[in-house]
Amino acid sequence: NSNDKAISVGVNSEVEIFKSEFENNNIGIAVKDASRTIIKNSIIKDNKVQIAAYAKNWQYGKGGNVDIINSTISSKQNNFTTESEPGEENSKLNKDLVQNSQIKVFNTKIDGVVNIKGKNFFKEN
Numbered sequence: 001n002s003n004d005k006a007i008s009v010g011v012n013s014e015v016e017i018f019k020s021e022f023e024n025n026n027i028g029i030a031v032k033d034a035s036r037t038i039i040k041n042s043i044i045k046d047n048k049v050q051i052a053a054y055a056k057n058w059q060y061g062k063g064g065n066v067d068i069i070n071s072t073i074s075s076k077q078n079n080f081t082t083e084s085e086p087g088e089e090n091s092k093l094n095k096d097l098v099q100n101s102q103i104k105v106f107n108t109k110i111d112g113v114v115n116i117k118g119k120n121f122f123k124e125n
Contacts, residue, residue: 001023001024001025002025002026003025003026004025004026004027005025005026005027005028005029005030006022006025006027006028006029006047007022007028007029007030008027008030008032009029009030009031009032009035009037009064010030010031010032010033010035010056010057010064011033011034011035011057011060012033012034012035012060013035013036014035014036014037015035015036015037015038016037016038016039016040017029017037017038017039017040017042018040018041018042019040019041019042020039020042020043021042021043021044021045022042022043022044022045022047023043023044023045023046023047024045024046024047025047025048026047026048026049026086027047027048027049027052027086028044028047028049028050028051029044029050029051029052029066030052030053030054030064030085031051031052031053031054031063031064031065031066031101032052032053032054032055032056032057032063032064032085032101033055033056033057033059033060033062033063033064034060034061034062034063034064035064035065036064036065036066036067037064037065037066037067038066038067038069039066039067039068039069039071040069040070040071041069041070041071042068042071042072043071043072043073043074044068044071044072044073044074045072045073045074045075046074046075047075048079048086049079049080049081049086050073050075050078050079050080051066051068051080051081051103052080052081052085052086053065053066053081053082053101053102053103054081054082054083054084054085054099054101055084055097055098055099055100055101056085056097058096058097061098062098062100062101063082063097063098063099063100063101064101065101065102065103065104066101066102066103066104067104067106068103068104068105068106068108069106069107069108070106070107070108071108072108072109072111073105073108073109073110073111074109074110074111074112075111075112076112076113077112077113077115078110078111078112078113078114078115079115079117080103080114080115080116080117080121081116081117081118082099082101082102082103082116082117082118082119082120082121083099083117083118083119084097084099084118089117099118100120101118101120102120102121102122103120103121103122104122104123104124105121105122105123105124106124106125107124107125108123110123
């Protein structure tokens with residue numbers, strides 16, 4: 001129930017999230033600036049943006065990468081972005097950054113409409 005991010009991973013970090021629940025946040029999980037996050041056996045539910053992967057700081061040269069494995073994602077509108085920081089889409093800084101982030105979803109059920117902003121969103125069963 002955060003008005004911001006439930007978890008924010010950034011600055012060239014590697015994080016594994018296991019058996020966790022993220023519900024009713026502005027952003028469920030944000031991964032940025034050359035960080036990598038693996039989410040396993042978790043529930044991501046009713047966040048305004050379920051997962052956001054993006055570049056925020058030019059010094060790291062790339063955005064974030066997220067792998068979601070054996071989890072459940074649900075909302076009427078499942079919003080994902082690999083394009084820019086949510087809410088900052090029109091800032092000049094975001095337009096100048098290389099937004100090459102990825103979200104990969106494996107063996108994960110997604111209930112509800114899927115809305116993807118940006119490229120590099122992959123879903124496999």
